[in-house]
Amino acid sequence: MRSHGMSLTRTLIALVASTVMLIAAIAAGWSYIESNHELEELFDAELAQSTRIIQGLVHHLASTQSPDQLAGTLQETLQLPEGALEEGDYNEILPNGTGHKYEKKLAFEVWTPDGSPLLDTLAANDDLALNPGYARAEATGFQWRTFTLQDPQTGYWIRTAQREDIRQELSQELAMGNILPLLIALPLLVVAVAIAIQLGFRPLRKLEQPVRHMAPERIHPLDTHHAPREVSGLVMAVNGLLERLDDALERERRFSADAAHELRTPLTALRLNLEKLESSDPEKFRELTAAVDRMGHLVEQMLLLSRVDAGVGFSPEYVNLSDIVAQSIADVSPLALRKGIEPSLEDPTGQAMISGQEALISTLMRSLLANAIQYSPEGTRVDTHLEAEGDGFSIRICDQGPGIPISQHEKALGRFGRLDQRLGSGAGLGLAISRRIAELHGGELTLEDRPDGHPGLCVRIWLPEQPFK
Template sequence: MDGFKKRLSESVQLRLSVTLSLAILLVALVASVFAFVSAFDETHEQQDDTLRQVAMLFDRQHMTLDYPQGPANKGDDEESRVIIQYLSDGPHATGISDEALPLPFPTRLADGLATVAVDGENFRVLVHTTARGERISVAQESDARDKDARESAWRSLLPFLILFPVLLLVVSDLVRKLFRPIGVLAAEIDQRAEQALHPIEEQHLPTEVRPFVVAINRLLARVEHSMDDQRRFVADAAHELRSPMTALSLQADRLAATELPPISRERFEPLARGIKRGRQLIDQLLSLAAAQSMTERVHTPLSVHAVYRQVLEDLLPLAELKQIDIGVVSTEDVQVVFNEMDLCTLVKNLVDNALRYTPAGGRIDLSVALMPDGVQLQIKDSGPGISLEEQARVFDPFYRSLGTDESGSGLGLSIVKAITERIGARIQLSFTDEHEQRGLCVTVWLPADRFENLDARDRGEQTTKRSAQ
């Protein structure tokens, strides 16, 4: 009961449904009582009118009475029987039930309707004076009359018994439909990407909900402005740091070319590596700021294999340094409509991540496949992979897996995530070897509106490229 009270106090929909249901129930009860009483009284009035019509028929046709003797006729219902007798015959009654007529009705009864008790049984009696001056009584048992009146009254309640549950169902369905736009709105907001801060469409919403949506839109505008300021600050800071870091790198390169004592050389090498990591971090920060930017990009048709070749040419020295077998294993190319810088950045960060964590002598395979619902880009490596517990966290900025000695900024997968969210793509991490749970397999699904088939002359082109052992 306490749980229901809590839900009732927290849910407007439930509170509205319960209130309307109770109101319908109360109105139905009042209407049912009124209909029952009205039908009961109306049936009695019709029964009294029947007694009057019998009396008038007797008077109009100048009938005479002959009290029956012996058993009742077949089909004669004792309970609903209408009795006619001369009122003056009451004192001469030989019995006290309607089986023996006449009945002992008092002779002093006035003309009109009256209820008379005969041996504990009530009769409804109409006394009428005929045109010949004879006083007759037309009577019927009150119990039979009440039984018929109750049955008629209960039948009048049948529409209420049918209408009440129907109204409850209609009210419940109506309330649910009225609140459905709110649920749809909540689902729409919940499915938005982190960077999707465009205003919510409010024209199709009820008037009562629009002020709430307007307030949310204003909040989204403030959040977008704040995020733009933050991205601008990061980009500006990275740009400002790039020049001094470039100068430090040049000085380090000049210093590396000079003759240094062994102890100075030993101390200089960590400094040079730190300067290199700093430059890489600045470049990654600029790439992340560009990937998170919501400005419109120019999209042009691109060959995925051509993008793969460009990335492999840039990163081939690192692959040769670690003796990693890297190449494109898919023979069928796909042309996508994409921003060239975004696609190159996405693939380059994924391949660079694979090269860093794949041990020497390992293997990295790049592939592309045309699916019914889009284009599938896949990059597999033979490295240690990422545990299921860490797969959701590796997309966070500056997060790096524990137990790895590889240098990096921790922004590569964050950049990939930002690009996929902005274009409506999906990314999934899994194991290259599911049985051994080793190796990382990164799958990116580009939406269907981002691809088109290449000409037949480009199909079947072998683009597999392997690095030197």
């Protein structure tokens, strides 16, 4: 089960992406402001240059023409064409190439040294004082940026104006053109950061897989050669923990096996002596003999559990699960007949082939079937259903006994997990052994309520259909 805690990958992606976006936003804003500022200066320089061009023209004509003639020449030269004054025309070039309609965004004013106007294409609403330098004016419903100078030789005043809205529009378009590549690249950069972090954490995920699928009987150290330097210390600490855990499990397995072996001999001798005494007085020694038999059964189960835990002799082969289930039901039929219980099998697969060990799967099936019969009332049924499920096969063994509350399922699957000492004669190892056998085959064992809602318990075993090699 995966943890629902904080994800380091998502946290790093969020932090790095947020940092990149913040820096990119600051850079974009800075670039936008600087681009606007530089373009404004460029437009002001262009405005001053246009004014000086008109100054040169006036200076040249003033020496040969009277003020009236100069006014007419300037009108003919600088007056906007009629087509340039029309709004809503999407054709920017005027007919016959006589000009450009955006010429109306420029305006010119010329005065004589005594302040008499010779040319006025601006038609400003307010009277600006004739002071050299930059200023702003309002005309024709627009704001204008102006530059004024006086020719030092002729004394004529010249002013050139540009519409503010056009300057701002061009500035914004050019500024956006500068930051647009950054805005387009930003999502790609965030995706690249996420991919880079995912790739960076790939070695950690490779280290996770062996731990996730490591079985208790096959504990081995993690490969430190491919571990990132930053987590090499953690990997070495985990390897030390795995080594100590393997030693502890091995000591536990040896103790269980040794204890069971040591108990086997005295129990056998005790059973033989009780048989001799029971022949003379059966009633007196029957319960004691049954208790010794239960102890012997417990010892056998402990030995079996020890072997299963250690995976001793586990050599999978291609086996027919359908045949194993059918034979197991036949093996426990005498036990079922003594209680008047009818075992049944439903197997639509017919040939459920898996890779496993036949002896262990038979032990699992007989243990579960015997357990179901033991806890079922007389005259009831124990139903077994085998079907294909996912990449394997599931077996459900359902009885009509008292059942187990859902809250107690995990406890019942534990070792020595007998919930009611008054029911049955087992030691509480049958389900634990069966679960361990299922896990040894790469499967699982779970407890479920009956699907029909009737009292009873269903044990579900799922075994994968592993390829035979």
